[in-house]
Amino acid sequence: MRGKRLLVLSILPLLAAVALVVAVGIGAVAVPPLEVAKIIGGFLRGTLSQPSIPAETIILQVRLPRILLGFLIGASLSLAGTAFQGLLQNPLADPYTIGVSSGAAVGATAALLLIPEASSGFIIPLCGFAGALLALFIVYKLGSVGGRLPVVTVLLAGVVVSSFLSAVISLGMLLAGEQMRNIFFWLAGGLGQRGWGYLALITPYFIVGLLVLLYLARDLNLILLGEEDALSLGVEVERTKRWILVAASLITAGAVSVSGLIGFVGLIVPHAMRIIIGPDHRYLFPAALFGGGIFLVATDTFARTVIAPAEIPVGIVTAFLGAPFFVYLLRRHREKYRF
C-alpha cells in the first residue's frame, strides 16, 4: 500500500504538469504549440514584458492566468472538501456545507447591491472574503459547546447558517433589479475574466491553509479513529479540530470569493482520491490538491473550448463529466472503499 501511495503521489504532479501544458495549448483561438512555447519562454526569461501581438496577449493575459487560477481553485476546493469530510466525519460534507461559501456569496451580493462601483477592482472578492470569515465566526460560536467543538453541533450550525444565508441571497436577488444578472453570474461561478491579480489575491490563504492541514494530517487520522483514543495518544483533539476548521474555511473563502460557487469539485474529487490512495490524510491531502487542480483545469479547458468562441459555465461541466467518472470509480472499487 505504501509503495502504491508513493507511486500515485509521484504520478499526480506529472499529470498536473501535463494537464497545464495541454491546457495552455488549447483555446478558443488556435495558437501553434511552438509559438506557445516561445511566448511562455520569453515571458519566463522576462524578455517579453509587453505583449504586442494578439497571440501573446491571449496566452499571457487570458489563458495562462485562467489555467493557473483554475488549478489553484480546483486544488483549494478539493483540499477543503477533504478536510471538511474528515473533520465532520461526514461523506456528504463539502467546502460549501458549513456556510462559509454562503457567507462569501452574501458578501459579494451585498457588494453588488450596495456599492455602485463594486464591479471594479477587487471589491467583490474582498467583500466575499469578509462575508466568509463572518459566517465562519458565527458557525464557530454557534457550534462550540463549553470550549469544545462537537462534530454534530458544528455540522448543524453550519447547515442552519448556510440555509439562512441562502434565503438572504434569494431575497437580495429579488430586490436586485438590474443587478440580478451580475449576482447570478457570480453565484454560477467561473474562472474567466479574472487575470493575474486574483491569483495573487488568494495564493497566500491557500499556502497557509495547506501547511496547517499537512501539519495536522496525522492527528486528524487519529481523531477519525475515535476522539478518546486520539486523546489518550496525546493528540490535542479540540485544538486540532479548531485549526482544521479555520484552515479549510480560509482556503474555501479564498476560492469562493474569486470564483463564485463551482460545484462538485469539493465533494467528488476527495472521494475519488480516497478510492485511489486510501483514507490516510498525510497522503490524501496532497493527492486531493493535485486531483482537484487537474480536474478543474481539464473541465475548464472543455468548458472554454467545446462551443468556442462561446463558453459554457464550468460548473455545468464539472458535474456533467465528474458524475459519470465518479460512478465508474465507485463501481470498480466499492468493495474496498473505506471512508
Added chain:
Amino acid sequence: MMKRYWLPVLVLMISMMLLLPAGCGVAEKGSGEDGEQLRIASVMPSNTEILFALGLGDAVVGVTDFCNYPPELAGAVEDGSIKSIGDSFNLNEELLVSLEPDLVLFGFASDAIENLDNLGIKTEVIAPTSLEETYASIRRIGELTASEAAAEKLASDMEAAIEAIREKAAALPEENKPRVLMLLDLDSLYVAGAGTLEDELIAAAGGINMVDEEQYAQLSEEALIEGNPDIIVCTFPLKERILSEKEGWKNLNAVMNEAIYDLDGDLLNRPGPRLAQGLELLYGIFYPGQ
C-alpha cells in the same frame, strides 16, 4: 450550494430573457369601439413606449417597474394615476385585475394570461424580435386600441427613418465598414450575436457585427482579443472599467482609438419606437461627421 440557487435563478433568468424583447403593459383610457375610454395595462417597457407614442398615455392604467419611458410616466406613477403592477417577473395579479383593464399587453407568455382570459379581460402577447416585427407590433397595437391611423404614421415614419440611414450606410464602401462588438456585460462577456435586434441595427448602420454566434452568447475573451473590434458599443456604462481593468485589451483597435461607447441600451434592444434613435447614434459612431 449552487444547486440551491440554481432553480430560482434559472427561472428568473429565463423569464428575464423572455422579457427582453417585450415591454410593460399599460392600461389606457383611449376610446374603444363603443366610445368608452379604454383602460390598458402593459407588462413590457417596449409596449408601454408604443402606447405613449400613439398618444394613448391617458388610457394607460398600469405599467411595470421596468417601464422607464417616456419621462412623464414617472410622474404619473408617482401621483397614482398609473399604477405599477410589479416588475414583470412578479406581477401583482390582484392589483392588475383591480385596475379593471380592457386590454393587457404582455411581452412574453405568462401564467397570468389564462387567469385574465377566464375573467374576460382581453390579453395579447406582443413580442417583436426584429425591426419588421416591431413595425408590425406598432400596427397591431393600433388595431387593438382603435388608433390605426396614428399607428400607421408611427410605424411608417420609424421605418422611413431607419431605411434612410440604411441607404446612406449601404452607399459607403464595404472596406471602410467597422467591425463592431456589442457588449452587454463585462464580467460574463455577454454579447449580441447574429439574429438579435442589436445585430440588425449594427448592419443597418453600416457596421459588421464581430460576433457570428447565434443570439446572445458568452464570448470567450480569447476570441474577443483575436477578433480585434474597431468599435465597442456597451449597452450600459462599461467604458471606464474596460480602460482601467482590461490589461489584455490594450492592443485592440477599439481601445487604442478610444472607440468605446456607453449607450443607452433601451435604444438598442427595446423593440419600440426609439430604435430609430438608437440606429442614428450607431451611424454617428460608425461614420462620424457623415
